[in-house]
Amino acid sequence: MSGDGGTGHQDAGVVQAQAVLSYFVRELTHAGTVRLAAPDGDGGWVNEYPPPVRRLDVVEPGRPVAVHLYARRRGVRRCVLPLGDFDASRATADQARADAEEYAAALEAEGIAPVPAASGGGGTHVWSGCTEGFTLRTAQRIARAAKRLWVTFDGSPLTNPQYGAGRPPGAPHRKGGHSRLTRHTIEEAVSLLGPRSARAEAYERLAVRLEAMAAARPALLQDGAEEETDPAADDHQEQAAEAGTVPRSILERGPVVRELVTDAHGHLRLNVRWRPLGDAALKGLCRRLLRWVDHDVQVHAVLRSMALAGWTHAEAFAVVRDAESSPALEWLRTRRTSADGPREPRTKDQTRALFDRKWRHACQDAARMPRRPEDDADRPPTGEVAAAVLDLMARMRAAGTARWARQSGPADAALLMALCWLMLVSGTTDVSADVRRLGVLAGYTPQTANTGLHRLIRDGWIAVTAEAERRAGRARRVTFATRHECTGHKRHVCAIYDATSQVTTGATGSDRSENAAPPPSLAPPVTDLPAYLRAVVTRQQADVWHEIGHHAARTLQAVTTARHPLSIPALLLATGYRRATVLKHVTTLESLGLVSTGRTRAGHLRVRAGQGSLYEAAEATGTAGRMARIAVDARVDHHCHLWQLAEEEWSALSHAEKCERGRRRGPDQMVLPGMSPTARAYPRHPHPRTGTPEAGPMDHARAARIEAERINAPALLANALRLAKAGALIDPVRLTAEEPPAEPAQPRVRAVLPARQACPLCAADPGHPCVTSRGERAAGWHAARRQAARAALGTTTTPAAERAARPPRHRPPQHHTTVPAPRQHQRHVPAAPATTAGQLPLLGQEDPARHTDG
Template sequence: MQAHRTLRRFLAALYWDRSVRAAAGRPGAWLNSYPPKTPAGSGYVRIAGMDLDRPVTVHLARGRGRNPRFWALPFDLDAKHHAPGQVADDAALLSDAVRAEGIGPVPVASGSPGGMHLWTGCRAGVPFPLVQRIYRAAARLCPSLDASLSNPTDALLRPPGSAHRNGGYATLTAHTVDEAVNVLGPESAPVTAFYRLAARLETMAADLPPEQAEPAAPATAAATASETGHGRRTVPPSILARGPRVRRIVQDATGCPVLDTPWRPLGGRALRGLHRRPTRRDDHSAIKHAPARSMALAGWTQAEGLAVVRDPQSSPALEYLRSERQADGSRRPRREEETARLWARVWWLAVEDAARMPRRPQDHGHAPQGDEVQQAVADLFARMRAAGPRRWARKSGPADEAILRALALLMMLAGTVDVSANVHRVGLLAGYTGQTASLALWRLTRDGWITVTAEAERRAGKARRVTLATSHECPDDEHHRCAVYQAPENIAPDHTGSDRSRTPRPPAPPTCALSASPDALRGLLTHQQADVWHDIGHHAARTLWAVQQAGNVTVAQIMGETGYGRRTTLRHLHRLAGLQLVEPARRRRGGTTYRATGRALYEAGRESGSAGRMAAMAVVYRVKQETIQWWAAEEVYRSLPYAQRPRRAPADQAVIPGMDPRGRAYPRDEQGRPDHARARRIEAQRINAAGMLDHAQELTRTGQLLDLPYLTPPEPSRPHPGARAGRRAVIPTRHRCPYCHAEPGARCTTGSSAKPAFRWHAARRRAARQAAEHGHP
């Protein structure tokens, strides 16, 4: 039976437990009651031998205790107290909202008449407070939503394929079981998408009028209140799902709707959409809506857009508005009045949709610089691909590649290719230490990938500034490989010291979609930041990324993608399989294929004993940055004549709001020498390093990017178990000692209590033990 196969496949692929919670009652008379586990164990049944015609539920929260995380976030739309039309409207609203944030919805008919379950998945797990925010906002928008699933202990729902107590089964309506498993598992959305979903739903709920804040159940779907637009026309739910208007809609001189935004020409992407020639299989509604929305965002009027519609050479994508299809497949030209009428409807929908789009710098009349930066970053990635995988497979290759990607993200965030390359921030983004980042920046500068535009100024607190290089001088190194492309006639034939025979050809200028975006870069850098690579190596990170991007892939395909030899690739796959990150899929043409398991990298790091390393390093770098700034202020103070030096507070003086923390005296020992260790302890206590560590560990647990400027302690801050009066809180850690490589909980193996390794190890063992006694994660 299809429902039985769906249930078994769903549980085997996505559910981690061996048992499910079963309904009470007897066959033919099942009850709407799912009793908890009893001493006799009657509340649960094992999956292996369960009755497939008995209703069962699965737990949505994994780790139901101190830190529950929802592996699936379904929306239960109940038709018992609401009309089926209301359920359909709510399902459409939620589907559009989750799709807008990159989350794939899986609709399931619950089995009861008119009921619907809308499943969404998150492989890393959604934190419980975020689940509460999403359900609270969704309940205000969707009257038929059952928000009781936000309880992590009792959050249970019947999976697809399970039976209903009154007959019937939960049935997938838009996916096959394999497609549903893929959407909810390996290709599920990251946690950041659910944070954006919560913000979107809360914005939509806040925009509701007071009478709709707690909507009553309408008798029919037609009775549902909806927003009206220009001319009192009803705005469709697909546009209302975007949220409230963020731009003002006014009337032009002819009385047509237009956005109150400065006029500007269309961008390259909009022009490419206008020049696209639709085929018979394309959705003409979507093809004509996107260019119209771009015109509305650019401040165009309806008349200006109609002039483009009537020009076939400049708008092949809008052919639907100029002609109509005949029975024999040919197209007959429309009358001008009919074209104008159709365009008026398209324009009104485009204006209503554009009014709800997120605001951009163009809306304030400023010319955007992001297009040039994105083109430069796209060209950088094209050059990296043209250099070949073997360039990034050598010993320092992963570090060089990761640093370039970190710089690319900084360029896209700053809107310029000239960025500040703080080695601590760049190294953390790339998943390396600041010292490794400094060496990688030196190699990339020597090879011609980047160039330094301004040197660092330590006293001014300024890091070196770098930009993409256009030329460089080749060093006398036989292993040097140029990154800057030059024509062969510009290369001296007697030039030695540069192996230009291996210099790749310049890539073609990007004319289509860019190869990287900020979201894609964040996902890639988050992959590079995983703690597990500090145990098995960053070369294995490149191998796992190739497997994740290709799906079922052979060893030969991995070798071609990464540039490693067969022996190295097999060694990487063996170590990744040992951590359950990859698994053999099937044999194809005599060779074994591999695929990613979808296991979180944080869980693999906990198994290898390295979890928390990057979080601790991020906090150490923040403390180090604050201490460096304090010492720079001390140097400025000491450079003044003695009579001009102002009086300062002691080093241990508490910093109150409005007080300059650099105005305190720098700590010194009994001989008057600077005490940098004490300064670091004072600064760690001032910025609440222990609370900042909790924030960093939460980011790594939830699969988010660690970035130094955005690392903040929780508010209000709470005392950490490692803190003692007058002393800095010791930062606990779960990974092995970096000095003696002892496992967590073991004693130092240096053999002498006078060595720094012994003191470092003992202090953190005490802090970790105190954290466990106080119940901290």
């Protein structure tokens, strides 16, 4: 730190700083206000925000100071001291000096005198003056163009009208050194920044010149870098020129797959059926964003969800105006004026203009996203979907138990139940059959799910409506089939399309006492269908079946769905297995506590559901957590697949196109919020012959490790294990790394205590329990006393609250020596009050001595 404020000695840098600042004290309305540095706990210097403001005469010499770049002119903040700040931390000191010289040449070309100075930290400051001041819009145009031209240019001070400031020549730096003039003397600098400063028109011409230079040299941006958006950027950013354009990031998503129309007011909207926002969109809308979160990205995601749901411009803007219901859209209503300072509200016109632009971008982006079942206007209603699901379940029952008791039967039935669940959740019978997701829902690996899906298509249970597109990252779409062509495969079994055609099964035998009861009905009521399917899918994806077999799951399902204990012949009829197989399943399930057995008086065996859970049974067999890991692996594989597709697209580009796009980031580089994770280079092995790193075949194992770390796979696994332990459904696409919110504690309801009132029946004082005619403590409060308490407080108590307020029924031991009066005198003697030893702990208990008798 240059300068010593303790001895009064001032070096040349501090003298120059005070000389320059004294000019601002005399000439500018905002003069004499400087930003000071405050000492931290280690004795260093850190900047305070908002900055403390001091007069120049009270500034301690040797302290880092900065002058404001804006002043009030005719009631409006105008830039009077434009600063070109070229920071060496963005490149090198030589690059910063070269950029500063080019900027100074542009100033001189428009008749503006530049005053360059070395910042003291390796960078360069180019000062200029405008005593009349120019508008914030002009300053923002200059800053945007300069940032495109020179990578070392820092436009934050120039575009911050409230707190924008810079260290003048001579001011010390908080890390050492001081700013010094490199071309002019202190007198020349004061003159050029004051009386001889340029007019506002010169800076208008400077903005035009820099914009033309930036348009002629667009390749000067760093490779892979995007143009920065200033927090205090003007809302009116060439709206007319931007109205008919689409950002490049949206164009790269692909062609338009949804129809875009305009409403009566000319605003864009998607031609889809209106629907309410989903859970994820509502959660994002109600999220309170922190200051370091990219608000622009979050606002775009929320508005895109509204556009996908068929909302209009007016409906979305009504949500923006409601600040309480849309905390995530605060960026549209207020603007950030500093890194840590408060946000200032935007005007109504500014909010409307900014929202119009973001809504156009959201509609254009939503129109290019992959289609979903919700976007199909001709999709069947939810009632028809439920009817189709119930019809499939009836046809599965009509196919007979032998169809599902064969070796591949449990896998086929589990996949059909998983498809039914997806159809019921999505509200359409045309769903995406992703084998990774289907495998988790069915309780199998993706390979087994893929084989079973082909088998169901071959047998005619489902039909393919759209083939998979690997390049686009889309799985095949399937629906219920109504017909099929038989194949010559030896394991082919035709599907059933008529639920009334029952398949005759062989005789299963019966008990001596009674015939076997028929199996329970498979079709639940429509109102119970979602809960039924959720229970079926949750049961079939349990980990214990990987040890004892999925055929045992069918036996357990038959037992749990029955309304009474089943006999062995009834289980044979319900499952289609042989007697030895059923007995083996029952023995295994009983050892795990999933079923219990008993015998009737005639000695017949009966099987009923047990008290054990599937997760405890999986822990006993050592398979707990297997489906949770498969679900997390499915998420990781999905992200790796998208990354691989982006790598294949990059590899197909020509050398000229790759040079135009610039160098990509490395595979191990962190993905910041708002950046695309697929923009990084895919990890590769070293070249097999030359050994060049990242030049050989794709390293899929390394890519999986990188993506697992990026999406926080351990947290996803913990959430999946928590769901499995709680007996909940595990869906890979719905897994989240966030901790579940803690359930709020139930507020304790305070009962209205009758003891706070005198009893009109036994004349017990407040604070004393009721007594009987014998002077003994009553078993509870008298009804007259409870009624008096309710009338006094103007409230009514629930029976539970009254029971909570009553004293215990068991008489506690009495430690007082009060002797009841003789029987013949009790009706004439008042009841003796109980002592404190027999009282209840009452809230707000009153002193009995304050009350008089009767």
